[in-house]
Amino acid sequence: MSVILVFLLVIAGFAGWWLSHQRLTAKPWLEQGLAGDFVGFDRSALPTAKIGLGVFLAVVGCLFSLFTSAYFMRMGLPDWQPLPLPRLLWLNTGVLVLSSVALQCAVIAARKGQIDNVRLGLATAGLTTLAFLVGQLMAWRQLTADGYLLASNPANSFFYLITGMHGLHILGGLVGLGRTSIGAWNGARPQRLRLSVELCAMYWHFLLFVWLCIFALLAGWAATFIDICRQLLT
Amino acid sequence: MVDVTPADAVPPAEVGEVELYHPHSWWTKYVFSQDAKVIAVQYSATATAIGLVALVLSWLMRLQLGFPGTFDFITPEAYYQFITMHGMIMVIYLLTALFLGGFGNYLIPLMVGARDMVFPYVNMLSYWVYLLAVLVLVSSFFAPGGPTGAGWTLYPPQAIMTGTPGGQDWGIILMLSSLILFIIGFTMGGLNYVVTVLQGRTRGMTLMRLPLTVWGIFTATVMALLAFPALFVACVMMLLDRALGTSFFMPAIVEMGQQLQHNGGSPILFQHLFWFFGHPEVYIVALPAFGIVSDLISTHARKNIFGYRMMVWAIIAIGALSFVVWAHHMYVSGMHPYFGFFFATTTLIIAVPTAIKVYNWVLTLWRGDIHLTIPMLFALAFIVTFVNGGLTGLFLGNVVVDVPLSDTMFVVAHFHMVMGVAPILVIFGAIYHWYPKVTGRMLDETLGKFHFWVTFLGAYLIFFPMHYLGLMGIPRRYAELTDMTIMTESAHHLNSFISIMAFIVGFAQMVFLFNLIWSIRHGREAGGNPWRATTLEWQTPQTPPAHGNFGKELPIVYRWAYDYSVPGAKEDFIPQNVPGDFAPSKEPS
């Protein structure tokens, strides 16, 4: 359970940093009045939707940390036989990076108010993301054809489970991306459009990060990395 | 001392008002409503309804335990289905949903001075997904093979094997699906509760001016958002094991002489995931109760909560620590014995902030002006049962003491006292306290007193003696207590007594339900602030609060939530939105 504990430590660090700015040691019974000097503590200047998405991403991060923790715990048993990763995953990774880049371009365009570039970015992101999902499905088919079935070995099960769970989150993101695109083509207010494009980009970057971690995990690099850290410590 | 700005000099609340969704029809106003208050009532009603099912199930199992062999229809299969559904419903579908979905939805926006939750649409979806989860759960009663009988912990491998009711039928599949739905629904709601506290607070409502109720619900929600994914992961993996034949939790098994197809799974992995959720879950239920009871005691003792800062810090400390104690549920699970040292220590450390909370509740009563209203009675009863259950927790958390006591009736008695009876007493107190705000009328006092005495004394008489059955060594989850050499004749009599008390306490809940329904029309008119309380929900222009909660302008907060009996003030309470400096610090203390 070390991965999830490290993840929670990061969350606790964030929470601690935020709380340390909230004057938790103040004596509230001595502070009547509107308290002009702490109006700033009322709320964050960030848009509420972004904070909401941030909290949601923390939950998603927690979910994948738990999958990773479970993976490491099972991996520790002696009969662990990892399956060979299909080469196709490299291509898929590239495609997913591309969609993240496209969304980042859309964000920049939205900030400058270039609606055509926003549309271009959104469309590219949508198509590359679909390509990623198709690529993942092809990787699954390839593995199945090679005899690495879902139920034949725990390592296989974990592979399908974790990649599948990531794919579902991408699929959910596509719903949001679709709504944003509808807004972009039907002339949503620039302010609003900019916010939704930014939210999409945030989600995509996070899922790309999750994918890179998963990729490292499934390829076995994460385990090697942890071994090296352990050796350095001892 | 901070300068006081005169009220009229303050500009109206200009900061980011939530975009309110205005209902257009009866359907969008009362059914598919996006108003947190309506959603709160929907959550509470659904949780209560499913909770009644769990109450009936507890009667059925008490029939079997108290009068073994008398009721033929309670077969071992049926008994295990009853205990499983009772436990699961009570912990997740009743307590979690009622505290966070019910009280959270109603109180957070009102107490922080917001018009509604920040994402009302997602909030509405949250309820409907929760309802769907409940319906899936209920459907398992009618599925072939009945609901699962794996115990609420759903430990594999037995949870998905033929020797367990529902293991190879629909029961376990529906249970896991329902949990997955619940978690999805909760996450939608939880995002709202957290972000509303972060971003929805009105002007002047700093964190240290929040009522402890909000602190409790807020921290519990943060914990739930981080803990429920563990249950989600466990459920998804077990569902795959059951439905697609994977082996996450299933090692090589010979069942009834047959080798199963599974190979290489780890049952302990499930336990780690389950309890990584399961232990924070205890505090997810407890922290809102802590918060609410603090406000009940303070309001009805007409005194500020003693040591407010310490109370806030303790809530945060308990929330953080509860994530590193999960394996104290697994002392006898065969995990590495050295974990025992670590987890016993962390577990007993949690006792310190928890004890501080208890001291501060009791010290709030000291030199107070205690009105023995029904909410106050329930708060006192909560302290008794919580202290009792918390102290037996020190037995079970202390690793070696847990060895003889684990999986006995002692554990059953302990967790019912600490996370069954205690939080439910708070829920009752809270309902008597806030019912006037929700409906505009008071609950009937005579019926309330009857309900209180029977529930409190009955529940104590059920669960206090039960500890001693566990001390004798009587295991929990036994459908038949026959043929056991340690089970004396007198222990059987004690069990019959406990069962009779359980029926009486259950009956008192019917009186409570009657009171709830009857008082909607016939209760005494309450007025806007019957308890003369300081927090914002009592300062709304209308009672019950109208759509948007606060009329044209949001309230502005000038003080903390506990200005009761301030020296120099005329009344014995000053609402949070009343300006002016009464300067208690200038008084000699």
Added chain:
Amino acid sequence: MAVVLVLVLIVVGSVLFHLLSPWWWTPIASNWDYIDNTIIISFWITGIVFAAVVLFMAYCVFRFRHREGNRAVYEPENKRLESWLMIVTAIGVTALLVPGLFVWSRFVTVPSDATEVEVVAQQWQWSFRLPGKDGKLGTSDTRDVTADNPLGVAPKDPNGQDDVLVEAADLHLPVGKPIKVLLRSIDVLHDFYIPEFRAKMDMIPGSVTYFWFTPTRTGTFQVLCAELCGQGHPLMHGVVVVDTEQDYLAWLGQQQTFAQLSAPQQSGSANQPPGKTIASNLGVAANSELSRSAQ
């Protein structure tokens, strides 16, 4: 006012119940009286705290109940009082924890002269395996379980050939000698629990768990399963008999080894492999009858 009286009565009643009730632990039959002592310490400390908190609360309610003209004192906090309470609590918690951890370290440190005994659980009966003359248990694997080899002893392992198997019958143990109990399950989670011995541990299919104890008096003790294992869980009883050394050796002489049991001509009805029987009798009643007739 009734509430004050009730609060006091709860404290007095609880204490009296604790002292006078007939429901108490079974007479101990192992060396784990350390655990009992730790429980006694816990009862003292927690009992005092419970009585103190509830009685103080009763006093507050009595003394500061609302009367006309009363006004509460305004007292936001009292740092000194809070620090003192925190320190006292920390001391109390330490007093609970430290003895507990000492006993735990004893509990997890198996003495080197402990004899190994293996308990094998399956739905819903107990079997046992004792090392033979070589003093070693052979390896085992759930995948080796067949109708003729219901405990899954590895057929090729020479260490396992002389192991003594006790299938679905009583286990005998010599008094006064430390025993390391190795716990194994071939289907679901079980928990080997004898209330008089205080110790217990789950058994997990796929791995071997353990605990140790020394029986301190002779007698017949009932084994209970303490981990929900399906619908037959409450009927999963077994028997452990603690014998004098002589009686134990006499009993041991009558038992059969793995090699004897798996010899092809063997077809004793008393030792019919339970696997077959269970496969044909799914019902609980039939199964528990089997274990009873075996006793």
